[in-house]
Amino acid sequence: xxxxxxxxxxxxxxxxxxxxxxxxxxxxxxxxxxxxxxxxxxxxxxxxxxxxxxxxxxxxxxxxxxxxxxxxxxxxxxxxxxxxxxxxxxxxxxxxxxxxxxxxxxxxxxxxxxx
Amino acid sequence: xxxxxxxxxxxxxxxxxxxxxxxxxxxxxxxxxxxxxxxxxxxxxxxxxxxxxxxxxxxxxxxxxxxxxxxxxxxxxxxxxxxxxxxxxxxxxxxxxxxxxxxxxxxxxxxxxxxxxxxxx
Numbered sequence: 001x002x003x004x005x006x007x008x009x010x011x012x013x014x015x016x017x018x019x020x021x022x023x024x025x026x027x028x029x030x031x032x033x034x035x036x037x038x039x040x041x042x043x044x045x046x047x048x049x050x051x052x053x054x055x056x057x058x059x060x061x062x063x064x065x066x067x068x069x070x071x072x073x074x075x076x077x078x079x080x081x082x083x084x085x086x087x088x089x090x091x092x093x094x095x096x097x098x099x100x101x102x103x104x105x106x107x108x109x110x111x112x113x114x115x
Numbered sequence: 116x117x118x119x120x121x122x123x124x125x126x127x128x129x130x131x132x133x134x135x136x137x138x139x140x141x142x143x144x145x146x147x148x149x150x151x152x153x154x155x156x157x158x159x160x161x162x163x164x165x166x167x168x169x170x171x172x173x174x175x176x177x178x179x180x181x182x183x184x185x186x187x188x189x190x191x192x193x194x195x196x197x198x199x200x201x202x203x204x205x206x207x208x209x210x211x212x213x214x215x216x217x218x219x220x221x222x223x224x225x226x227x228x229x230x231x232x233x234x235x236x
Contacts, residue, residue, distance in 0.1 A: 034221065036221045036222070038160070038223075040160070045210055045212075045226035045227065045228060045229065046152075046160060046210075046223070046226060047226075048222055048223055048224055051221065051222065059222070061222075061224070062224065093159075095159065095160050097162070097221065099221055102174055103162065103174055103175070103176055103177070104150070104162040104165065104174075104176075104221060105162065106152075106159060106160045106161060106162055107159075108159045109159040109160065
């Protein structure tokens with residue numbers, strides 16, 4: 001089982017909200033981790049969006065609008081990236097990442113389609 | 116302006132070796148941790164390695180541990196990745212990325228454009 005699991009794809013409509021999940025492997029408690037989120041558009045390197053551990057321990061990337069936010073679902077052992085007011089420009093691949101066992105680990109990524 | 120420019124990506128045979136370089140400019144290179152991240156064509160991101168600001172600590176993904184070595188030259192503002200015993204599954208674009216802190220916070224705030232390594236006979 002992978003350390004981080006993300007759905008491979010997600011579709012949402014312009015103006016709606018999208019909730020991207022990053023499920024942490026059973027036996028690893030999501031509450032103890034900072035979850036980092038990156039976005040990658042085709043042909044470009046990734047861009048840091050935000051990190052989230054709790055409402056008192058979070059950081060937004062430089063220039064990243066507040067419609068991108070982080071949260072957790074403890075019952076699902078998952079981190080969540082919420083994007084509100086979806087725009088066509090939000091179409092991209094989104095990756096989560098954590099520090100686990102002396103290594104950084106990325107999830108497999110979610111391709112977000114806005115249509 | 117922060118710039119990271121990778122070089123050294125070529126076609127190499129399985130079992131071969133290669134050294135990637137990353138030229139950094141526009142920031143105090145010696146003050147920040149640096150990473151290598153790779154991406155196989157059409158696939159997801161895979162973190163490869165981290166080196167702290169002074170080179171005193173290094174970390175590796177399990178998939179490359181023992182085969183790859185990260186290093187830096189703070190006097191020349193260069194980051195390196197020495198890759199030995201290369202396998203076809205190492206084929207990927209290799210990105211150099213700057214961390215926002217000296218120790219490796221996980222916030223990779225600037226990235227290069229990547230260099231392509233192809234391992235094939």
